[in-house]
Amino acid sequence: MEIFLQQLVNGLSLGAIYALIALGYTLVYGVLRFINFAHGDVLMIGSYAGFYIALELSQQLGATISYQIAFLMLMGSMLVCAGIGVLIELLAYRPLRNHPKLTVLITSIGVSLLLSYGGQILFGAQPRPFPELIHASQLHITKNLTISSSHLIVLLVTAVILLALRFIVMKTRFGMAVRALSMNPQAASLMGVNPNAVISWTFALGSALAGAAGILYSMTIQSIEPLMGTMPGIKAFIAAVLGGIGSIPGAALGGVLMGLVETFVGGSSFSSYRDAIAFGLLILILLLKPAGLLGKAQAEKV
Amino acid sequence: MKRYITVITLALLAIAFGGCKKAASLLPPNEIKVGEFTSLTGVNATFGQSANNGTQIALQEINAAGGVLGKNLNIIVDDTQSKAGETSTIVHKLISQDHVVALLGEIASVRSLEAAPIAQENKIPMISPASTNEKVTQAGDYIFRICFIDSFQGKVMSKFARSIGVKHVAILTDTSKDYSVGLTDSFKKDFTANGGLIVSEQSYSGGDKDFGPQLTAIKAQNPEAIFLPDYYTEAPLIMRQARQLGIDVPFMGTDGWDSPELLTVGGNAVEGSYFSNHFSQENASPNVQRFVKNYKDKYGSAPDGIAALGYDSVYILADAIKRAGSTDPVKLRDAIAGTQNFDGVTGKITLDANRNPMKSAVVIRVQDHSFRYLETIDP
Numbered sequence: 277m278e279i280f281l282q283q284l285v286n287g288l289s290l291g292a293i294y295a296l297i298a299l300g301y302t303l304v305y306g307v308l309r310f311i312n313f314a315h316g317d318v319l320m321i322g323s324y325a326g327f328y329i330a331l332e333l334s335q336q337l338g339a340t341i342s343y344q345i346a347f348l349m350l351m352g353s354m355l356v357c358a359g360i361g362v363l364i365e366l367l368a369y370r371p372l373r374n375h376p377k378l379t380v381l382i383t384s385i386g387v388s389l390l391l392s393y394g395g396q397i398l399f400g401a402q403p404r405p406f407p408e409l410i411h412a413s414q415l416h417i418t419k420n421l422t423i424s425s426s427h428l429i430v431l432l433v434t435a436v437i438l439l440a441l442r443f444i445v446m447k448t449r450f451g452m453a454v455r456a457l458s459m460n461p462q463a464a465s466l467m468g469v470n471p472n473a474v475i476s477w478t479f480a481l482g483s484a485l486a487g488a489a490g491i492l493y494s495m496t497i498q499s500i501e502p503l504m505g506t507m508p509g510i511k512a513f514i515a516a517v518l519g520g521i522g523s524i525p526g527a528a529l530g531g532v533l534m535g536l537v538e539t540f541v542g543g544s545s546f547s548s549y550r551d552a553i554a555f556g557l558l559i560l561i562l563l564l565k566p567a568g569l570l571g572k573a574q575a576e577k578v
Numbered sequence: 579m580k581r582y583i584t585v586i587t588l589a590l591l592a593i594a595f596g597g598c599k600k601a602a603s604l605l606p607p608n609e610i611k612v613g614e615f616t617s618l619t620g621v622n623a624t625f626g627q628s629a630n631n632g633t634q635i636a637l638q639e640i641n642a643a644g645g646v647l648g649k650n651l652n653i654i655v656d657d658t659q660s661k662a663g664e665t666s667t668i669v670h671k672l673i674s675q676d677h678v679v680a681l682l683g684e685i686a687s688v689r690s691l692e693a694a695p696i697a698q699e700n701k702i703p704m705i706s707p708a709s710t711n712e713k714v715t716q717a718g719d720y721i722f723r724i725c726f727i728d729s730f731q732g733k734v735m736s737k738f739a740r741s742i743g744v745k746h747v748a749i750l751t752d753t754s755k756d757y758s759v760g761l762t763d764s765f766k767k768d769f770t771a772n773g774g775l776i777v778s779e780q781s782y783s784g785g786d787k788d789f790g791p792q793l794t795a796i797k798a799q800n801p802e803a804i805f806l807p808d809y810y811t812e813a814p815l816i817m818r819q820a821r822q823l824g825i826d827v828p829f830m831g832t833d834g835w836d837s838p839e840l841l842t843v844g845g846n847a848v849e850g851s852y853f854s855n856h857f858s859q860e861n862a863s864p865n866v867q868r869f870v871k872n873y874k875d876k877y878g879s880a881p882d883g884i885a886a887l888g889y890d891s892v893y894i895l896a897d898a899i900k901r902a903g904s905t906d907p908v909k910l911r912d913a914i915a916g917t918q919n920f921d922g923v924t925g926k927i928t929l930d931a932n933r934n935p936m937k938s939a940v941v942i943r944v945q946d947h948s949f950r951y952l953e954t955i956d957p
Contacts, residue, residue, distance in 0.1 A: 279798045282823075286790040401620050401660075403811060405818075405843040414824045420798050422824040497787035498818040499843065504787065542791030548753050548781050550791075 278420035283543050284536070289427045289496065291535020292434035296489035297512030298519065298527035298534075299441065300482035306458035306522045307478045310377050313384040314364060316509015317391035318357050318483045322490030323406070323500045324399055326353040330407045346409040350433070353491050354484040361483025362476050370472070388509075395502035403501035406494040430492045437488055438528060444481070445524060454478055458522065507551075511538070514558040520571025529570060609650040610905055612895065613672030615683035615693065620660025621811050624837040625685040625884050629707055630655060631877055632888030633682065635869075636896075646896045647903070653892070654678060658689055665689045669696045678702065679905040682891050685884060686809075687711035687757045694721045703911045705895055707887035708856070710833065711760045715933045720907075722914050722933040724894055724922070725833075725856055725887055726957075728757070732764025732807075734854045734939045734955045735830050739803060740772060747830075748778040748801035750792060750816065752808050755784055761807035761832055777801050784812065793820050805830050810837035814844030821847045828852065836883045841947050849947070854939045856883040856924045858951035861940075869923045883924070890922035 297319060304312045329352040333345045368387050372380045415423045445451035453474045456464040465471050493508060494500050511534055519530025537557060542550045561568065614633055617626035637653050645651055654676050656668040665684060672678050673696070681697050681704040684690045690709035697704035698718030706714055706723040710731055715721050739747060747769060752758035766776055778799040780792035793816070796804060804820070806813055806829050813835055820829075831853035840848060859870045859880050869889060873881040881889075894917055899905060902913035920927040927935045936957050943952045 279794060282794045282798075283791060286794060290788060290790070402623060402839070403621070403815075403843065405814075405845065408845075412822055414822070416824060424822045424824070426822060493787075496790075496819075497815060498822075499787070499815050507785070507787075538788075539791045542782075542788075543780075543795040547792055547795075548783065550786075551783070 278418055279543070282421050283539050285421075285423055285427055286543075287536035287539030288532065289430045289535070290539055291532035292430050293489050293493050293496065293531075294508065294512045294515045294534045295528045295531025296434055296437065296485045296492070297508060298516035298531040299438075299524060300485045300489075301513055301516040302519075302522055302524060302527040303454070303478050303482040303485075305516070306524075307454060307475050308369070308380075310369075310380050311384070311513065311521075312369075312479075312482075313381070313509070313513075314368075314387035314391060315482070315486055316505040316507075316512070317388050317395070318360055318364075318486040318505070319490040319493065319508060320395060320500075320502060320505030321360055321391065322353045322357045322487030323494040323504065324395070324502075325356040325487065326350070326491045326494065327404070327406065327500055329353065330409055334407070342409060349409065350488060350491050354487040357487030357490070358480035358484040361479040361486075364483075365476055365479040370475075388506075392503050392506060399502055401502060403499045403504075406498055406500055426495050430496065433488065433492060437485065441481075441485070441524070450474070450477060511554055514554060517558060517568055518561050520568025523568065523570045523572075526568050526570035530568065533569075609652045610646055610899065611676060611678045612651065612653050612892075613669075613676060613678035613681045613683075614653050614655045615658055615665060615668050615672065615681065616655070616685060617660040617689070618655070618657040620658075622660040622686055622809060624810065624839055625708070626657070626660070628837070628882050628885040629685055629888035629891075631873065632707075632881065632885035632890075633892045635872055635876060636889045636892035639872075640892065640896050646899050651892075651896065653682070658684060660686070660689075662689065662692060665692045666696060669693045673697070673700050673702055679899075679907070680705065680895055680910060682707065682888075682895065684709060686755075687714055687760070688755060690714045690723075691717070691756060694718065697721060701907050701911075703907065703914055705891050705914065707891040708833070708884050709757075711756045712934075713756065713760075719915075719933070720911055722929060724891055724927055724929075724935055725924070726937045726939055727934050728760040728832075729764045730957055731832055731854050731939060732761045732766075733768040734941070735761075735805065735807075735832065735852075736765050736768035736772065736774070737955055738852065738854070738941050738953075739769065739805075739830060740774060744802045745773070746775050746777045746800065746802045747805055748780070748796040748799060748803075749776060749805045750789075750796065750808075751779070751781045752784050752812065753781045755808070757809075757834060758807045762805070765805055765807070782812075786812075787815065789816050789819050790823065793823050793825060797823060797825050801827060803828050803830050807832045807834065809834040810840040810843070814840050814848055817844055817847040817851065833883055836942075836949075838879070838882070841944070841949075845947075848944045851944050852952065853942055853944075854955075855942050855949075856937075856939065857881075857886040858940045858942060858949070860951040865921065866923045886923045890920075890924050890927070893922065894920055894927065 300315050326349045330349045368383050413425045453469045457474050515530035515534035516527045519526030541553050616629050640651050658665045685708045687709040690706045694717030698720050703720050708725050710728045712727050751762040778796045829851040833855050835853040836855050898913040902909040917929045925937045938954050938956045940954050941952045942949045
């Protein structure tokens with residue numbers, strides 16, 4: 277029972293990270309109807325941004341363990357990623373706005389490769405330890421159940437971000453514009469929504485989420501390396517599809533489910549098949565319920 | 579017009595291929611070319627760089643003392659980038675374009691296994707300085723190694739574990755590395771044969787970053803120590819995540835841990851853990867201390883086991899060329915196979931019938947953020 281609870285905590289923590297990344301996928305899909313495969317690598321940029329910001333701030337302020345530095349690092353990283361996201365959209369996707377979706381998809385794969393291998397040249401391929409800005413402590417509930425500070429931080433930060441996102445999407449004009457654009461782009465622009473501006477801001481938002489996810493992920497795995505974004509990116513994409521691509525609650529649900537499945541399989545005797553089962557899940561969902569758990573099947577008007 | 583283009587193209591191709599054949603016989607007569615393929619960049623970069631540092635020092639010393647058989651020794655170094663496919667490409671290149679008489683490499687067993695069949699097929703002797711997986715030398719009689727093999731290394735850590743009173747061990751294996759799988763097998767066999775109990779066996783794939791699930795499953799079985807045969811890239815991460823989950827038993831590792839990165843990435847999480855290795859810079863023997871001093875003078879840091887093995891591999895090759903009296907592949911192969919009691923910085927090396935050396939291993943303990951020599955375990 278205790279092992280189950282421990283794996284539950286591990287799984288929720290990992291799932292929260294996947295949920296953040298999946299939300300980025302879903303937001304972009306909602307407004308542009310395409311999967312931004314470069315999203316996982318924006319996560320990597322976020323981690324490195326956080327790493328360098330923390331380094332700089334630690335040197336400036338002379339402290340190595342500090343909540344303020346951690347908070348600033350998170351904000352700084354989200355900002356950098358938002359900027360990168362807007363830049364990518366402007367340079368790589370906007371010129372292809374009226375081209376077939378397949379073209380943009382291939383471009384996004386190209387951007388992903390550019391980011392990861394460019395990162396390898398820029399940052400060096402060696403994995404680096406992620407700085408410990410918050411003193412790692414454990415809460416030993418019982419002998420076999422330990423909740424570590426990183427678990428708590430991940431769950432807390434994700435909860436705050438999800439609430440903020442819900443507020444933005446449901447209660448602000450910008451959120452209304454995003455929802456309108458995702459429902460019907462032509463009607464939305466007729467109603468006065470500026471598609472270019474909303475799309476740029478959506479990319480900024482989604483990428484900021486990836487940045488936050490990057491920081492949390494680096495904190496969990498304790499290291500950063502240029503190719504670190506690929507796998508979480510793919511798994512979060514599966515999570516977004518699982519929950520229903522285009523649906524925000526779906527992305528969150530899919531992320532959590534993905535994290536739980538991965539953790540429980542990883543701790544069982546099938547641990548080598550962890551990734552295989554994760555990808556198998558994607559195939560299963562696409563066969564049984566292609567719209568995802570919370571998605572609505574959209575009929576294409578011919 | 580089309581016909582002209584075809585004729586010209588064919589003519590150019592003929593010249594190109596004809597040129598190739600000519601180059602084959604224009605070997606410079608006054609130097610001996612040896613190929614070194616190693617991971618200078620990529621995930622296992624410290625392995626390749628260390629080994630190369632060692633070979634460069636050996637190269638300098640040998641050429642300063644007059645070379646081999648009166649000729650200059652030339653080591654052509656190529657980077658495998660720690661990648662699988664890259665290794666066969668550069669080994670082919672070293673053999674067919676650079677016409678090397680022998681090959682030195684690789685460090686990682688999985689890449690040595692990739693190169694060995696190529697060297698064997700082309701009958702070019704290959705000496706791996708540091709690949710410990712048994713299958714490497716089984717590829718053929720032209721493939722040698724100068725480090726101990728994993729069937730011995732697994733026994734070393736099993737013996738050590740029992741000597742510190744550990745009876746319940748958990749094992750974490752990387753199923754994507756032959757190195758890790760081979761060591762797990764030999765450790766398990768020896769440990770259980772001597773009364774020990776493996777309480778949990780978990781696995782992961784190289785490149786995985788989140789080990790929470792596996793560590794949680796291991797923790798639930800209460801091991802007294804955790805055997806982690808992997809490289810310095812994943813090992814410190816695993817240990818950090820383990821400490822985060824409240825696992826504070828020592829970890830036991832193998833020579834793949836031997837890198838300063840283990841300490842920089844692992845930090846406090848690695849303290850108090852042990853691993854088996856080929857070499858310790860605290861060894862008081864004079865030629866080891868001389869090597870350590872020369873290495874420090876040239877590179878500003880202390881040599882690790884891989885550097886020492888790189889150094890020894892060049893000297894053993896040079897010694898074999900001298901004994902063979904030529905660089906003829908068959909004679910050279912036989913001379914390498916006949917290496918006996920070679921006094922290397924990594925110990926006395928005698929190659930057995932399977933082209934593996936009988937050597938002792940040292941156990942290193944991580945203490946005060948440095949590698950401290952603990953004891954020597956003989957075969």
